[in-house]
Amino acid sequence: MIEFVPTDPPAEPAPGTVAVLPEVLVPIRWWRGVSFERAAPVQMTPLERFVLELAMTTGRADPVEFLEITNLPGATLLPVAARRLLAAGALARDGDGYRPLSPGADRAARTRTVYRKRQVSLDVVLLPRTNDLLVLDPRTSGLRTVERLRFRSAGKFPVPHPLASSTLTDELRARLAAGTVAGIGEENTWVKELAARPLKISDDGWCPVYRCRGELWTDGDQYRPALTLPGAGSRDPVSLGLPGATGLAEYWMGLVNALDDPATQARAWDSLLGRPERLAPQTERTGPGRWRSRISGAIAVRLAELGRNLALPLGLTGSCEDAVVAVAIELVGGDRTAEALIQMDRRITAASEPGADVIDLPNSPELRDRAWRLGFPGLVYALRQAEDFRYA
Structure with a gap:
């Protein structure tokens, strides 16, 4: 359960930031430079389409028949035209010719595409608490810089047994087949055995936990989590973006949205006012981590007595066992008394600005x-x- 306590008004988040979590404990494991094989779809050439059609029509693309139809050297050109069709699983060797394979041949003929394979190295990140598995470009992932920090873990998180006993290769293969690895894109991607000795997800059933600052950024119609790890000694803090970590984003947004619960909202107002309130003020959401409350004159007087500037949003910090989240409540008057007190604070705050x-x-x-x-x-x-x- 998350509980909120009053704090100073939070700073306005940077553009694109929808929520700030001053402190989070995140279980995370990563592997750098994992070898993958990718196949990108490319358009078939006219010669490839002819060879595929020949094989599907006659049952076999034969060098002699290729020569008779095209008056081109089949022994030389046919292997060249069939190379990518073989790699795509559309054709199979049959002596000095090629026969069609189903369903690869049908798919290639329908889409007029084959796949160009290439080897790539990607960084892999696992978040066992939220079951996110994502791949990142090593050039931009930031993991190399994170490792240079030699950052110490703040504890350990128990990895669920089926996941802990799995190997990285098996887990990647299963999730690639299910389409649940983030960051893959539209290319077909798969992974071979990574090493002679399989890499286990966890040797002891535990995952290190790191204490960081968390943020949620807008990413199209979704939210993208980001971690900021504190620097060590003279080293600057390091930011680590986690695009595609939807489980972590949903978990954090659940904490940010805790004030949607009327009971949590009532406890938060009890904390703000330093006393129980029989009726919490009417509150509406204005954005992620932002609310607006219509307060009565009695509440406005109480907040003023406590030294709160009614012209500024009220700051609240919500805490649970693994995160601290900052939210803000803007105040509007619900009656004349509240409106007058809020207006006075607004005039004072504006007049205190330099040059006012x-x-x-x-x-x-x-x-x-x-x-x-x-x-x-x-x-x-x-x-x-x-x-x-x-x-x-």
Whole structure:
């Protein structure tokens, strides 16, 4: 269960950031430079289409028949034209000729595409808590820099037994077949045996846990988690993006959205006001991690007594066993008293900005007292200047 406590108003998130988690504990394992084989679809050449049609029509693409039809050297050109069709599983060798294979031949004829294979090295990341498995480009993954930090784990997370007892090769093969590996794209990708000794997901059934800062960024119509690992010594912090980690994104958003629960919302307001409230104010969501509450005069007076600036969002920090999340509640008046108090704080806050003119600000004891309580002594001095430095 997540519980919220008052904090300073959170800073406005950077563009593209929808949620900030000042502290998270994330179980994570990674493997760098894993060898994959990829096959990208490419259009068949006219010669390839002819050879495939010949094989499918006659049952066998024969060099002699190829010569008779095209008047071109079949012994030389037929193997060249059949090379990619063989790799795509559309043809199979049959003596000095080639016979069609089903369903590869039918698919190739229908789509007029074959696959160009190539070897690639990718980084693999596993998040066992949320069961995310993703591949990253080694040039941009940031894992090399993370390893240079020699970052120490903050604990261990028990990996579920079926996953812990599996090898990386078997897990990748199973998830590639199921289409549940993030970051693959549209290319056909598969992995061969990685080493003579299979790499186990976990040797002891545990996964290291790292203490980081978490953020959720917009990524099309989804959210992309990112971790920031603190630097060690003179080393700067390192950011690690996790595109495709939808399980982690959903888990974090569940924490951010905890205030949607009326009971959690009521406890949060009890914490903000320092006392139980029989009725929490009407609250609506304005964005991820952002809410707006319509407060009564009584609540506005109480918040003002506690030194809260009603012109600024109220800051809340929610904590559970593995994460701390920051959210904000904007205040609007639900009656005249609340509206008046909020408007006063807005005028004081605006007048305290560098270069602001205080000439139109009411120089009343109530306003000066409020400005002092909000921590704007310079504004109070400016308002009292005419009185305190008036000479006959």
